[in-house]
Amino acid sequence: MAKVVPRPHLSLWENLYVVEIFKGLMTTWGHVQKNVTTGAFETRNYPEEAPSLPRDYRARHRLMKRPDGSPRCVACFMCSTACPARCINIVAEEADRADIEKRPATFEIDLLLCVFCGFCVEACPCDAIRMDTTIGVMVHDNRRDFIITKDKLLDWAPADYPATDTQSQKAPGGTLNAQALAEFNAGSRH
Amino acid sequence: MPDPITINVDGRDVQVQPGMQLIEALRGPAKTDTPAFCYHPDLTVAGNCRICLVETEGPRGWALGISCHMKTAPGLKVRTQVTSEKIVKLRKGVMEFLLVNHPLDCPICDKAGECTLQEHYMGQGRHESRLEDEVGKQYKGGADHRFTDSKGEARGGKKIDLGSTIVLDQERCIVCSRCVRFMDEVAQSPQLAIAARGDHAYITTFPGKPLEHDYDLNVTDICPVGALTGKHFRFQQRVWMLKSVESIDPSDSLGANLTIEYNVGQVNGKVWRLMPRRNPAVNKSWISNASRMLYQDLAKDRLTDGVVNGQDVPLAEALSAATAALTGAKRLAIVASGHLTTEDNAALLELATKFGTKAEVFGGSWLPVGQPDGIARSGDPVANRKALQVLGVPDNLDALVARAGEFDAILIAGNDLWAADAAKAEALTKIPVRVVLSSWINATTAKATIAVGVRAWAEVRGTMINCQGRVQVLNACPVVPNPDLEAVWQVVNQVGQLGWTTESQAWKAAAARAPQLQGITYRAIGPMGQMIAETAAPAAVGV
Numbered sequence: 001m002a003k004v005v006p007r008p009h010l011s012l013w014e015n016l017y018v019v020e021i022f023k024g025l026m027t028t029w030g031h032v033q034k035n036v037t038t039g040a041f042e043t044r045n046y047p048e049e050a051p052s053l054p055r056d057y058r059a060r061h062r063l064m065k066r067p068d069g070s071p072r073c074v075a076c077f078m079c080s081t082a083c084p085a086r087c088i089n090i091v092a093e094e095a096d097r098a099d100i101e102k103r104p105a106t107f108e109i110d111l112l113l114c115v116f117c118g119f120c121v122e123a124c125p126c127d128a129i130r131m132d133t134t135i136g137v138m139v140h141d142n143r144r145d146f147i148i149t150k151d152k153l154l155d156w157a158p159a160d161y162p163a164t165d166t167q168s169q170k171a172p173g174g175t176l177n178a179q180a181l182a183e184f185n186a187g188s189r190h
Numbered sequence: 191m192p193d194p195i196t197i198n199v200d201g202r203d204v205q206v207q208p209g210m211q212l213i214e215a216l217r218g219p220a221k222t223d224t225p226a227f228c229y230h231p232d233l234t235v236a237g238n239c240r241i242c243l244v245e246t247e248g249p250r251g252w253a254l255g256i257s258c259h260m261k262t263a264p265g266l267k268v269r270t271q272v273t274s275e276k277i278v279k280l281r282k283g284v285m286e287f288l289l290v291n292h293p294l295d296c297p298i299c300d301k302a303g304e305c306t307l308q309e310h311y312m313g314q315g316r317h318e319s320r321l322e323d324e325v326g327k328q329y330k331g332g333a334d335h336r337f338t339d340s341k342g343e344a345r346g347g348k349k350i351d352l353g354s355t356i357v358l359d360q361e362r363c364i365v366c367s368r369c370v371r372f373m374d375e376v377a378q379s380p381q382l383a384i385a386a387r388g389d390h391a392y393i394t395t396f397p398g399k400p401l402e403h404d405y406d407l408n409v410t411d412i413c414p415v416g417a418l419t420g421k422h423f424r425f426q427q428r429v430w431m432l433k434s435v436e437s438i439d440p441s442d443s444l445g446a447n448l449t450i451e452y453n454v455g456q457v458n459g460k461v462w463r464l465m466p467r468r469n470p471a472v473n474k475s476w477i478s479n480a481s482r483m484l485y486q487d488l489a490k491d492r493l494t495d496g497v498v499n500g501q502d503v504p505l506a507e508a509l510s511a512a513t514a515a516l517t518g519a520k521r522l523a524i525v526a527s528g529h530l531t532t533e534d535n536a537a538l539l540e541l542a543t544k545f546g547t548k549a550e551v552f553g554g555s556w557l558p559v560g561q562p563d564g565i566a567r568s569g570d571p572v573a574n575r576k577a578l579q580v581l582g583v584p585d586n587l588d589a590l591v592a593r594a595g596e597f598d599a600i601l602i603a604g605n606d607l608w609a610a611d612a613a614k615a616e617a618l619t620k621i622p623v624r625v626v627l628s629s630w631i632n633a634t635t636a637k638a639t640i641a642v643g644v645r646a647w648a649e650v651r652g653t654m655i656n657c658q659g660r661v662q663v664l665n666a667c668p669v670v671p672n673p674d675l676e677a678v679w680q681v682v683n684q685v686g687q688l689g690w691t692t693e694s695q696a697w698k699a700a701a702a703r704a705p706q707l708q709g710i711t712y713r714a715i716g717p718m719g720q721m722i723a724e725t726a727a728p729a730a731v732g733v
Contacts, residue, residue, distance in 0.1 A: 074297060074298050075298070075425070076297030076298055076428075077428045077431070078297060081428065081430065081431070092425040092426070093425060094424070094425060101298055101348065101349065102298040102425050125297045126297075
C-alpha cells in the first residue's frame with residue numbers, strides 16, 4: 001500500500017521562486033562571511049588528506065588474530081550469509097592443527113560492492129571481523145586492488161589500537177600478547 | 191489396500207490405514223508435525239530418541255508413548271503438542287537432555303542448516319542452557335574431556351577417519367543408531383556399532399577395521415546431526431547456499447531418484463553434491479557412492495567446444511560442419527544411445543525418418559551388465575535401455591560393426607563405443623565421416639572426424655525410462671561449463687531442421703512412436719515417476 005504524501009502548499013511568494021533563490025543565497029553568503037572572518041569552516045584536501053574518524057565509524061574491515069597470529073575466523077560463512085551486497089567470498093579448508101577444525105583458505109571482500117553496513121561484524125560468532133580500522137579513504141588505480149584479500153585484512157598492528165581494546169592487544173605485538181599466548185598454547189579457549 | 195480406519199487426533203477424526211506407524215499417520219493424514227531423530231521411514235524402529243512421544247488413551251487413562259513404535263488401530267485416541275501442554279513440556283525436556291553433551295559447533299558444522307537437532311531445538315526446545323559451557327565430553331579438542339573406553343582407547347574425538355569416505359565426530363553424535371541400523375539392515379554389512387553406555391556411548395567401527403561399503407555415504411544423509419560427514423563435501427559449502435533440482439541417476443537403469451545441489455555465480459557456480467531423493471518404489475532413500483560421485487565428472491574433461499579433424503573450433507562451426515557432413519552423406523548410420531534421454535533418442539529417430547532410406551538406426555551398448563545389488567542399482571549401466579526398447583530401436587551394434595563398410599558416415603550420440611569395447615569399435619574407423627556428439631572428451635571423440643560438445647545429463651530436461659518401466663524426469667541444473675552448449679535433441683533438431691523448440695515437442699514425437707507413452711505429460715510424471723502401460727506391476731526394488 002503506497003503512502004500518499006501531500007504536496008506542500010506554496011504561497012505566491014514561494015511560487016515565484018526568485019525570492020526563495022535569494023533567501024538560499026543569503027545562507028551561502030552568511031557562511032562566506034563567517035569563514036572569512038572567523039575561519040569556522042575547515043577545508044580539507046580530500047582524499048590526499050584523510051579525515052580523522054572515530055573508532056565507531058564503519059571503516060575498512062580487518063580480521064582479528066588469535067594470540068599466535070592465525071586468523072580467528074573459522075570460515076563459518078555467517079558474514080557472507082548476512083552480507084546484503086554479497087561482497088564476501090570465502091573458501092574454507094581443513095585446518096592442520098588439532099584444536100582448530102576449519103579455517104579460511106581465502107577470505108576476500110570486494111570493497112567496491114561493500115555497502116559498509118556492518119552486518120558482517122554483527123553476524124560473526126567469534127569477533128573475527130571488525131570495521132574499526134578508521135581507514136575511510138581507499139584509493140587504487142584498478143578494480144582488482146579493491147578486492148581485499150586475507151593477508152591485507154590481517155595486516156594491522158596492535159600499537160595502532162587503544163590499550164583498552166583487549167582483543168587487539170592479545171594479537172602478536174600487543175601489550176597483552178605474552179599472557180594470552182601462554183594461555184592459548186596451554187589449550188584454553190580463545 | 192485395506193479399508194481405512196478412523197483415529198482421533200487432538201479431537202479430530204482422521205482416516206488412516208490400519209496398522210501403519212502412528213508417526214506416519216500423524217505426519218501424513220493428520221497433518222500434525224511430529225519430530226523424530228531415530229525414526230526413519232526406511233529403517234526399522236529403534237525408539238531411542240523419545241522426542242516423538244504423544245499421549246494415547248488406554249484402559250488406565252491417558253498414557254505417554256512414542257508414536258514411532260505405535261501402530262494405528264480403530265478408535266485410537268491421540269493427543270499431540272497441539273492440545274497437550276504435557277507433550278510440549280516433555281519434548282522440551284528430551285531436547286535438553288539431547289543437547290547436554292552436544293557441542294556448540296553449528297558455525298563450523300557441515301550439517302548446520304539441514305540439521306534435525308537445530309530444527310527441533312527451534313521447534314520444541316528453545317530452552318535456556320542450565321549447564322556451564324565447559325561441561326561436555328570434549329570441547330574444541332581439549333584433552334580434559336576425552337575419556338577412555340573399555341579397551342583403553344581414547345574416545346571423544348572430533349575428527350575420526352572412519353574409512354575412505356567418512357569422517358566421524360563423536361562429540362556431535364546423539365546416538366540415534368540410524369547409521370548402525372542402515373549398515374545392518376540396508377547395506378547388510380554390519381560395520382558400525384554403539385559401544386559403552388550412558389553419556390559415554392559412542393559410534394565406532396570394529397577395532398582396527400575401517401567403514402567401507404558401496405553405500406556408506408548414505409549414513410551421512412540419515413545422520414540427524416553432523417556426526418558423520420562425507421569427505422567429498424566436508425567444508426565445501428554451507429548447505430543454505432545451495433539450490434537444488436530434482437533428477438535421477440543416469441549411470442544405472444534403476445534410475446535412483448536424486449537431487450542436484452548447486453549454486454550459481456562467478457565465484458562458486460558449481461554442482462556441489464548429489465543427494466538421494468526418497469522414492470519408495472525405486473531407491474527408497476538411498477543412492478550408491480558411485481552415483482553420488484557423478485557430480486565430479488560434470489566439471490571434468492568436458493567437451494565444451496567442437497573438434498573438426500583434430501582442430502578445436504567454436505561450437506557453431508563444428509555444428510555446421512556436422513550438418514554438412516550428415517546431409518551430404520550417401521549412406522548414414524545413426525547410433526542411438528541408452529545413455530541419453532528419451533527425447534534425444536526420439537530426435538535421432540526423427541532425423542533418420544527425415545533422411546529416409548539413406549539413414550539406418552542402430553542401438554545398444556557393449557558395456558557389461560552386472561547384477562542388481564538390491565538397494566539402488568540394477569547393475570545395468572545403460573540407464574535408458576528401456577526407452578530404446580519402447581521406441582523400437584534395435585540392439586544391433588554388432589551388426590553395425592559387421593556392415594561398417596556399407597556406410598560413408600556415422601553419427602554417434604552420447605555413446606562411448608571405444609571405451610566400451612575398443613576392439614569391436616575399431617571396425618567403425620572404416621567409415622570415413624564420423625560425427626560424435628559427446629559431453630566429455632573421451633576415447634570416442636578421439637576417433638571422431640567431427641566432435642560436437644553437448645550438455646551432460648545434469649544440464650538437460652528430459653525423461654528416462656527405468657528398468658521397472660517407470661518414466662522419470664531429469665531436470666536441468668543451470669550450471670553449464672559453456673552456456674552455448676545444447677542438448678543432443680537440440681543439435682539433432684538443427685541438423686535435421688525438425689522445427690522443435692522445446693523438449694516437450696521431442697517427448698510428443700517419442701509418444702507418437704510408442705503407444706505406451708501416449709497421454710503421459712511431464713506434469714503427469716511428477717517427481718515420483720509414472721509407470722508406462724506395458725508393465726502394469728512394478729518390479730521389486732533393485733531387480
